Amino acid sequence: MDDPCRLYLITPPVLPGGFADQLAAALDAGDVACLQLRLKDAPRDAVKRAVEALRPIAQARDVAFILNDDAILAAELGCDGVHLGQQDGDHAGARMLLSGKILGITCHDSRHLAMLAGEMGADYVAFGAFFPTSTKDAKFRATTDLLEWWSEIAEIPCVAIGGITAENCAPLVRAGADFLAVVGAVWNHPDGPVAGVRAMNAAIAAAA
Ligand SMILES: Cc1ncc(COP(=O)(O)OP(=O)(O)O)c(N)n1
Numbered sequence: 058m059d060d061p062c063r064l065y066l067i068t069p070p071v072l073p074g075g076f077a078d079q080l081a082a083a084l085d086a087g088d089v090a091c092l093q094l095r096l097k098d099a100p101r102d103a104v105k106r107a108v109e110a111l112r113p114i115a116q117a118r119d120v121a122f123i124l125n126d127d128a129i130l131a132a133e134l135g136c137d138g139v140h141l142g143q144q145d146g147d148h149a150g151a152r153m154l155l156s157g158k159i160l161g162i163t164c165h166d167s168r169h170l171a172m173l174a175g176e177m178g179a180d181y182v183a184f185g186a187f188f189p190t191s192t193k194d195a196k197f198r199a200t201t202d203l204l205e206w207w208s209e210i211a212e213i214p215c216v217a218i219g220g221i222t223a224e225n226c227a228p229l230v231r232a233g234a235d236f237l238a239v240v241g242a243v244w245n246h247p248d249g250p251v252a253g254v255r256a257m258n259a260a261i262a263a264a265a
Pocket residue numbers: 065093095097125126140141142143144145161163183184193216218238
């Protein structure tokens with residue numbers, strides 16, 4: 058049997074006060090495979106402080122701590138890996154710097170980019186956006202045939218991202234997504250992040 062699909066949680070773009078406690082409660086609410094720190098407009102110092110505060114919370118719970126965009130900082134600060142987009146620098150250099158750590162690469166809706174990422178040694182490829190999202194101005198739209206194709210031809214795990222919620226995720230799980238990456242479905246859940254993690258895990262289990 059294939060490994061079950063798992064939740065990949067990404068932080069909100071700006072961390073609210075008391076975020077560390079909210080994060081701990083969210084990670085204790087159900088299965089979370091990875092936490093990605095994604096602070097798009099924060100200066101390097103602020104990202105560094107956030108890594109120092111949040112990395113131990115994730116790692117103490119066996120949740121892989123992934124930094125967005127910055128392979129050098131990820132290596133310097135003991136993160137478990139980095140997520141890089143197509144404009145986020147030298148993927149091959151990051152692969153060497155973070156040997157033995159997790160390297161994830163954004164592949165949008167592109168089979169070609171996914172093949173390149175796989176050949177380069179990525180630990181996962183990310184496809185999206187699957188649904189409309191207000192978290193990012195997403196320029197690409199992916200569809201489930203991409204997940205089916207990738208699961209058929211590749212051993213490397215794939216992540217689905219973009220507008221994913223407990224209500225719409227079932228087709229992605231059934232198409233072979235190994236991880237569902239979410240921001241809003243957890244942090245903007247009407248009943249709070251604990252309810253968001255529970256709802257996502259219940260939906261993943263029901264779809265499998
Ligand atoms: C798991 C995951 N998938 C895709 C992205 C998007 O990365 P990128 O294209 O570099 O865009 P930004 O997140 O940097 O705005 C991601 N962060 N995580």
